[in-house]
Amino acid sequence: AxxxxxxxxxxxxxxxxxxxxxxxxxxxxxxxxxxxxxxxxxxxxxxxxxxxxxxxxxxxxxxxxxxxxxxxxxxxxxxxxxxxxxxxxxxxxxxxxCTPIQIEPRVAVADTEVCGYFIPEGSVVVVPTLVNHQRPEIWSHPEEFDPERFGDERAEHKRHRMAWAPFGxxxxxxxxxxxxxxxxxxxxxxxxxxxxxxxxxxxxxxxxxxxxxxxxxxxxxxxxxx
Incomplete structure (x- = not known):
């Protein structure tokens, strides 16, 4: 080559x-x-x-x-x-x-706070994508196979900007x-x-x-x- x-x-x-x-x-x-x-x-x-x-x-x-x-x-x-x-x-x-990649590692570029937890600059943070994909406050009956949840009428994936994030x-x-x-x-x-x-x-x-x-x-x- x-x-x-x-x-x-x-x-x-x-x-x-x-x-x-x-x-x-x-x-x-x-x-x-x-x-x-x-x-x-x-x-x-x-x-x-x-x-x-x-x-x-x-x-x-x-x-x-x-x-x-x-x-x-x-x-x-x-x-x-x-x-x-x-x-x-x-x-x-x-x-x-079933996300192709189960977790998304990131590094905090500045001191911040997430859900009441202090995250210092430089910390490695792992985002558990699959956990977010199972949150019952976002997804109705999250354990079920229900493709219609992505249709325009329900659009459950739009309830939070990171609700559906298999690609990060x-x-x-x-x-x-x-x-x-x-x-x-x-x-x-x-x-x-x-x-x-x-x-x-x-x-x-x-x-x-x-x-x-x-x-x-x-x-x-x-x-x-x-």
Whole structure:
């Protein structure tokens, strides 16, 4: 990648320069690639897996999302992806119930106070995203899978600016949020049009939470081509 100028990200990182003409050293390139795989791949595949699981557990929502996808063209453009309303709700509800990143570490840049607790400058603060996603004063029946809570009529996610924050918030909010949403909806759109799937109703997916949430049993599903 150092020797040839390609259009892939690895090549671009190898040849990128700053305003002084300096390039990333090998360690920087490796670290950027590791971050890309973890932040842009694991989180997306984990969310897709959880959406497939939720749609298997809730066949009424799988059918509802499929009806919308069958009304749309096989190949979708940017504007058409925005019309997949049910998939948008399902994506948001899935990431509410199981966030791709469980915590958000931050450093206090100044002395401050949060909920009556003094936080001195320089303190490491960990925001437990999943806890906020389960707060009953914000979410009605927070333990239930209920994508309609994100519809305009209820809009529970707008009750607080950090009520739904699987991609973080503020100036450090994940820049890949909208791209990830488009990518996930494109994949599910094709799955819904071509397949039906199910799991036993008493099945509960066991999660490995050591990094991004992944199923310990590889999520066994019964898949049928339509």
């Amino acid at each position: 150092r020797e040839q100028q390609g259009s892939d990200l690895l090549s671009m990182l190898c040849h990128a320069t700053d305003e002084d003409g300096a390039r990333f050293d090998d360690r920087d390139v490796v670290n950027h690639m590791i971050f890309l795989l973890a932040a842009a791949h694991d989180t997306t595949t984990g969310t897709l897996t959880n959406m497939v699981y939720n749609l298997a557990k809730h066949p009424d929502w799988q059918k509802r999302a499929r009806v919308r996808s069958l009304e749309m063209p096989h190949e979708l453009g940017y504007d058409e992806l925005a019309e997949l309303t049910e998939l948008e709700w399902i994506l948001k509800e899935t990431t509410r119930l 918030g503020g100036p450090h909010k994940c820049i890949g949020q909208h791209f990830a949403g488009l990518e996930i909806k494109m994949v599910l759109h094709q799955l819904l049009r071509s397949f039906e799937w199910e799991v036993p109703q008493d099945y509960i997916m066991p999660l490995d939470m050591s990094a991004t949430p992944v199923p310990k049993d590889s999520l066994p599903v019964t898949l049928r081509r339509r």
